[in-house]
Amino acid sequence: MYVTTAVIGAGHAGLAASHFLTGASVDHVVLERGEVANSWRHERWDSLRLLTPNWLSRLPGAAYEGPEPDGYADTSEVVDLLERSAKDVPVRTGVNVTSVRRSPEGYTLTTSEGPVRARTVVIASGACNRPVVPTFDVPAGVEQVTPFDYRNPSRLPDGGVLVVGASATGVQLAAEIQQSGRAVVLSVGEHVRLPRVYRGRDVLWWMHHAGIWGQRYDELDDLTRARRLPSPQLVAGSTLDLNTLTSMGVELVGRLSTIRDGAALFSGGLRNVAALADLKLNRLLDTFDEWAGTAPGERHEPTRVPESARWRLDLRSGEIGSIVWATGFRPDYSWLDVPVVDAKGALVHDGGVVGDGLYALGLPVLRRRGSTFICGIEDDARDVIGHLVRGLG
Amino acid sequence: MSNGVNVQALLDAREVLKGAPEAAQFTWRASSKWQHGVHSTTKIQKFFGLGQEQSHKSESVFEADHPEIFAAEDNGVTPIEYLLVGLAACLTAGVASVAQNRGIKLNSVESVVEGNHDIRGILGADSDVRNGFNDIKVTFTIDADASQADVEALVAQSQKRSAVFDALTNPTNVTVEVA
Numbered sequence: 001m002y003v004t005t006a007v008i009g010a011g012h013a014g015l016a017a018s019h020f021l022t023g024a025s026v027d028h029v030v031l032e033r034g035e036v037a038n039s040w041r042h043e044r045w046d047s048l049r050l051l052t053p054n055w056l057s058r059l060p061g062a063a064y065e066g067p068e069p070d071g072y073a074d075t076s077e078v079v080d081l082l083e084r085s086a087k088d089v090p091v092r093t094g095v096n097v098t099s100v101r102r103s104p105e106g107y108t109l110t111t112s113e114g115p116v117r118a119r120t121v122v123i124a125s126g127a128c129n130r131p132v133v134p135t136f137d138v139p140a141g142v143e144q145v146t147p148f149d150y151r152n153p154s155r156l157p158d159g160g161v162l163v164v165g166a167s168a169t170g171v172q173l174a175a176e177i178q179q180s181g182r183a184v185v186l187s188v189g190e191h192v193r194l195p196r197v198y199r200g201r202d203v204l205w206w207m208h209h210a211g212i213w214g215q216r217y218d219e220l221d222d223l224t225r226a227r228r229l230p231s232p233q234l235v236a237g238s239t240l241d242l243n244t245l246t247s248m249g250v251e252l253v254g255r256l257s258t259i260r261d262g263a264a265l266f267s268g269g270l271r272n273v274a275a276l277a278d279l280k281l282n283r284l285l286d287t288f289d290e291w292a293g294t295a296p297g298e299r300h301e302p303t304r305v306p307e308s309a310r311w312r313l314d315l316r317s318g319e320i321g322s323i324v325w326a327t328g329f330r331p332d333y334s335w336l337d338v339p340v341v342d343a344k345g346a347l348v349h350d351g352g353v354v355g356d357g358l359y360a361l362g363l364p365v366l367r368r369r370g371s372t373f374i375c376g377i378e379d380d381a382r383d384v385i386g387h388l389v390r391g392l393g
Numbered sequence: 394m395s396n397g398v399n400v401q402a403l404l405d406a407r408e409v410l411k412g413a414p415e416a417a418q419f420t421w422r423a424s425s426k427w428q429h430g431v432h433s434t435t436k437i438q439k440f441f442g443l444g445q446e447q448s449h450k451s452e453s454v455f456e457a458d459h460p461e462i463f464a465a466e467d468n469g470v471t472p473i474e475y476l477l478v479g480l481a482a483c484l485t486a487g488v489a490s491v492a493q494n495r496g497i498k499l500n501s502v503e504s505v506v507e508g509n510h511d512i513r514g515i516l517g518a519d520s521d522v523r524n525g526f527n528d529i530k531v532t533f534t535i536d537a538d539a540s541q542a543d544v545e546a547l548v549a550q551s552q553k554r555s556a557v558f559d560a561l562t563n564p565t566n567v568t569v570e571v572a
């Protein structure tokens with residue numbers, strides 16, 4: 001099979017790429033190892049709702065049309081949205097790409113369904129293919145769970161739960177596990193604190209309209225830092241920051257430094273990561289006020305940090321039955337046989353342009369701060385596919 | 394505006410070392426000699442970094458002893474107090490550097506570092522008490538041409554990039570051998 005462009009992955013990024021390729025009459029195929037919206041079907045926990053409100057669920061060719069623009073979709077609604085946007089997309093599902101290598105005409109893809117030759121390739125295989133799990137010496141009796149294995153609290157073994165990581169995933173799982181009646185210890189490193197609502201509007205309304213998410217990658221002071229920024233402490237419906245979790249009974253501890261002789265050792269720097277997040281939150285709210293040209297709105301109680309947070313937790317005492325690693329996700333490029341991945345496993349690209357007809361979509365701050373979110377793909381895909389089409393000459 | 398920190402040199406070094414992780418490997422060294430009782434003298438001059446032996450302009454000498462209430466001669470500060478010296482100096486350097494980088498003029502930066510220590514641990518009087526500090530508190534008093542929030546941000550950022558803050562708040566593998 002030969003196509004001008006092979007797109008790898010039928011998540012929202014691959015589908016958006018296809019939309020613009022079709023618009024430019026470029027013959028192409030979208031290769032998907034599973035089904036359309038595979039990660040939303042198989043790699044999310046039961047209770048997950050988008051942290052982005054429905055009115056932000058916009059994709060080329062499909063947008064939220066239901067009665068609750070201010071609601072938050074569950075995973076089946078996200079799957080529906082993606083399926084609608086996939087209506088006219090040439091997707092071949094069940095095609096696993098196992099190798100991409102250079103060829104005289106462009107690239108040769110080896111797939112589970114035979115080879116595909118292409119002049120150009122768009123990598124839309126996702127930024128979150130694998131949960132990141134630090135390698136620590138966890139005692140045998142403690143079960144380890146990643147967000148890909150986790151479905152709901154009832155599937156966890158008995159006993160308390162150490163949730164490691166306090167970004168979007170960690171705070172959600174900590175809250176629901178605590179509410180299920182288990183004692184949760186939450187290990188908190190650097191994090192991004194956000195209230196759900198500011199001055200009566202969803203905080204993402206502000207991010208969107210004040211132009212924060214639209215900030216371009218080539219205009220940021222520190223792009224590397226922006227790309228590594230953890231996801232915000234934000235969930236559907238209401239504020240879920242560390243103070244909310246403390247009120248629910250979750251115990252906060254510092255960043256997990258190591259596990260030594262069966263004991264988890266946490267950093268003594270919890271107070272500072274909380275202070276940094278509080279300061280950054282206030283700076284962000286100041287930015288909103290400046291943009292709105294109005295007097296400052298409400299400010300939030302500083303994060304309450306325990307007087308002396310535990311820095312040692314014996315994992316052999318029976319207190320902890322499982323560890324949930326909410327320590328982030330990373331992409332998987334094990335199938336990419338082109339030397340475009342750096343020593344830390346990140347794809348080297350300039351705003352999605354890798355070079356030699358190779359492109360990427362759906363990575364953090366690919367072209368804008370809002371790149372990873374569903375609502376960020378349309379502008380990115382237009383730019384990246386625009387570059388690709390110009391390259392076809 | 395200058396606080397006397399050559400931030401450009403630090404930023405340049407960051408760029409260079411991003412591509413040369415070997416050159417970024419430093420070894421700091423102290424050589425210590427027992428004097429008498431619990432008094433020891435530690436000297437520091439040479440270190441290794443940027444791929445070769447380096448040297449401070451001159452040697453520094455540190456006397457360590459215990460106070461008289463511990464029935465010692467008090468020829469110098471208690472070893473654990475040197476940790477406070479390191480923490481204060483490191484955070485202060487951080488405040489100055491971050492302020493320079495952010496264009497904030499500092500008029501004065503003072504701090505008090507307090508380490509709370511239950512000495513029953515080192516005396517072996519109670520095996521549940523640890524040997525080291527129970528907790529440490531640093532209080533900065535800063536006069537700068539900046540808002541309170543900006544000053545707080547300086548102090549927070551200096552902790553984020555502090556070697557000694559990290560060394561004290563996180564465990565480190567320590568190997569002690571007899572040559």
Ligand SMILES: Cc1cc2nc3c(=O)[nH]c(=O)nc-3n(C[C@H](O)[C@H](O)[C@H](O)COP(=O)(O)OP(=O)(O)OC[C@H]3O[C@@H](n4cnc5c(N)ncnc54)[C@H](O)[C@@H]3O)c2cc1C
Pocket residue numbers: 008009010011012013014031032033034035036037038039040044049050051052095096097098124125126127128169329335361362363372373374375
């Ligand atoms: C837990 C979680 C919650 C999130 N919540 C939100 C939210 O609330 N709002 C929001 O806007 N964003 C959210 N995101 C971010 C983002 O929208 C999702 O990560 C989204 O899935 C990214 O879409 P994508 O198309 O880039 O990648 P994916 O959806 O991961 O799609 C990539 C596709 O490529 C396929 N693929 C990968 N490798 C191959 C291969 N070698 N061969 C063939 N096919 C391959 C995969 O099967 C998959 O279907 C969330 C992300 C996570 C992880």
